[in-house]
Amino acid sequence: MNREDFPLLKQDIIYFDNSATSLKPACVIAKIQDYYSNYSANAHRGDYDLSFKVDQEYENTRELVRNFINASSLEEIVFTSGATESLNYIVRGFFENYLEKGDEVLITTSEHASNVLPWFRLAKKLGIEVNYIPLDTNYYVTLDNVKKAVSSKTKAISLAGITNVIGDARPIKEITKFAHENNIFVVVDGAQMVPHVKVDVQDLDIDFLGFSGHKMCGPTGIGVLYGKKELLEHLEPINLGGGMNESFDNQDEVYLKPLPTRLEAGTPNIAGVLGLGEAIKYLENIGFDNIAKQEHNLRKYLIDKLIPLKHIDIINLESDSGIVAFNVSNIFSQDVAYYLNKYNICVRAGNHCAKILKNSVGVTNTVRISLYFYNTYEEIDNLVELLSDYDKIVKEMI
Amino acid sequence: MDTETKREIIMENYTHPTNRNKEHDDSYYMVNTNNASCIDNLNIYIKFENGIIKDISFEGEACAISVSATSVMINNLIGKSKTEALNYIKEFYKMTEGENYNSEVLGEGNAYSDIYKQGNRKTCATLPFRGLEKAILETNK
Numbered sequence: 001m002n003r004e005d006f007p008l009l010k011q012d013i014i015y016f017d018n019s020a021t022s023l024k025p026a027c028v029i030a031k032i033q034d035y036y037s038n039y040s041a042n043a044h045r046g047d048y049d050l051s052f053k054v055d056q057e058y059e060n061t062r063e064l065v066r067n068f069i070n071a072s073s074l075e076e077i078v079f080t081s082g083a084t085e086s087l088n089y090i091v092r093g094f095f096e097n098y099l100e101k102g103d104e105v106l107i108t109t110s111e112h113a114s115n116v117l118p119w120f121r122l123a124k125k126l127g128i129e130v131n132y133i134p135l136d137t138n139y140y141v142t143l144d145n146v147k148k149a150v151s152s153k154t155k156a157i158s159l160a161g162i163t164n165v166i167g168d169a170r171p172i173k174e175i176t177k178f179a180h181e182n183n184i185f186v187v188v189d190g191a192q193m194v195p196h197v198k199v200d201v202q203d204l205d206i207d208f209l210g211f212s213g214h215k216m217c218g219p220t221g222i223g224v225l226y227g228k229k230e231l232l233e234h235l236e237p238i239n240l241g242g243g244m245n246e247s248f249d250n251q252d253e254v255y256l257k258p259l260p261t262r263l264e265a266g267t268p269n270i271a272g273v274l275g276l277g278e279a280i281k282y283l284e285n286i287g288f289d290n291i292a293k294q295e296h297n298l299r300k301y302l303i304d305k306l307i308p309l310k311h312i313d314i315i316n317l318e319s320d321s322g323i324v325a326f327n328v329s330n331i332f333s334q335d336v337a338y339y340l341n342k343y344n345i346c347v348r349a350g351n352h353c354a355k356i357l358k359n360s361v362g363v364t365n366t367v368r369i370s371l372y373f374y375n376t377y378e379e380i381d382n383l384v385e386l387l388s389d390y391d392k393i394v395k396e397m398i
Numbered sequence: 399m400d401t402e403t404k405r406e407i408i409m410e411n412y413t414h415p416t417n418r419n420k421e422h423d424d425s426y427y428m429v430n431t432n433n434a435s436c437i438d439n440l441n442i443y444i445k446f447e448n449g450i451i452k453d454i455s456f457e458g459e460a461c462a463i464s465v466s467a468t469s470v471m472i473n474n475l476i477g478k479s480k481t482e483a484l485n486y487i488k489e490f491y492k493m494t495e496g497e498n499y500n501s502e503v504l505g506e507g508n509a510y511s512d513i514y515k516q517g518n519r520k521t522c523a524t525l526p527f528r529g530l531e532k533a534i535l536e537t538n539k
Contacts, residue, residue: 332460332461332462334436334461335461341518349436349437364459365437398463
């Protein structure tokens with residue numbers, strides 16, 4: 001659906017790598033071009049009309065984001081370069097000051113590197129422990145397993161809302177309820193969740209959330225850090241500079257601006273912010289119910305066609321998103337991706353930045369198909385036809 | 399070399415690579431070689447003796463082009479001096495860049511003479527050679 005909105009789809013390309021990044025609709029591209037062509041002044045310098053317009057558009061987008069995830073105030077919405085920066089900011093700006101030696105943070109083996117490595121570094125620095133909530137046989141996180149993993153030392157649980165290889169959705173609401181009863185903070189990596197399902201941070205009672213614009217039809221280099229206001233108040237700015245300070249005279253007299261501005265030092269990615277706002281409007285106009293339903297239907301169609309193929313080993317038969325990870329018998333995943341590339345089909349091969357997932361799944365690398373609402377049944381037919389013929393794959397993979 | 403012969407060399411060396419996971423002792427020099435943009439990742443073990451490559455083995459995960467190229471490298475360079483190996487590598491790089499090269503030096507390595515047309519596979523073919531080159535330069539210090 002909505003394929004006509006995407007200029008790239010005019011090419012003869014089948015794009016199945018939406019978990020890496022999504023395509024951009026014409027309205028988002030036009031918004032960015034309009035900014036750079038017609039009012040490319042700086043933000044927060046409203047002394048002249050152009051800059052005032054930028055300011056308005058910039059802050060209007062913050063309101064769009066607030067409404068989009070149903071945050072309770074604008075102060076809770078911070079623009080970052082993406083989910084990675086958001087998660088690093090949360091770990092370094094908040095938890096580095098909050099956690100103490102011996103405290104425990106729980107993650108899972110299916111987390112993306114950006115929700116693993118910041119914690120690993122903090123563990124080395126502070127002497128905290130990073131431990132893992134066990135996955136069930138379908139590689140899912142259950143509330144029971146969370147309860148079993150939590151100890152008296154647990155101070156934070158940090159996990160993806162939806163993961164990027166298995167595509168499982170975590171029971172975030174149940175987890176936050178249990179965690180808060182035990183004085184544990186919950187950080188959610190929303191990179192693969194926010195683009196695909198409606199997220200209400202108040203209903204889910206999430207403490208911190210990070211997500212990226214480019215996986216949800218927006219531009220690259222823009223993302224959001226959400227935090228409950230009372231927590232963000234304690235988040236130490238990592239970047240200091242223009243725009244975030246109120247005044248300074250000497251090293252003892254530095255006064256910072258209120259939230260969220262003090263967490264956005266320097267000239268922001270204005271075009272990115274405006275493009276993200278346009279992407280949000282675009283997705284909301286389609287409706288997340290429609291998006292989720294289409295992805296679900298497409299995935300079911302794909303899975304049903306792949307299951308009978310004996311040489312295809314599907315890693316995630318169960319999944320809540322449009323992701324299918326698989327391998328072709330005795331063929332390195334990258335060779336499968338190269339083979340499909342010969343037919344203009346874009347898929348991703350590798351570990352997908354989830355390098356410790358192999359400890360749970362037993363497979364290091366996979367081919368990953370990740371669908372979005374603009375994919376079609378015909379595209380899946382093309383893919384399946386190419387994957388059906390094992391001899392053809394072997395013949396054409398080099 | 400015709401296309402079918404090239405294909406046979408690549409497939410044979412991929413499906414039955416020389417010295418993959420062969421045992422090696424402490425006298426072997428180890429280099430890791432990997433591609434930043436993909437998932438090829440190999441450890442290569444080389445036994446040097448008086449400037450001569452006496453043996454090479456490897457382990458790790460990589461695509462058909464990388465694995466087969468490693469096997470071809472092993473077949474072609476065991477018994478060669480470091481200088482001869484560096485010359486071979488230089489000619490191989492020229493070939494993968496689409497430049498003029500001396501095909502007589504490369505033997506089975508000529509199977510990769512079309513790789514320059516596939517930008518995203520060049521690094522796969524050169525992977526083992528970058529590893530060996532590094533090992534030679536490091537042991538020459």
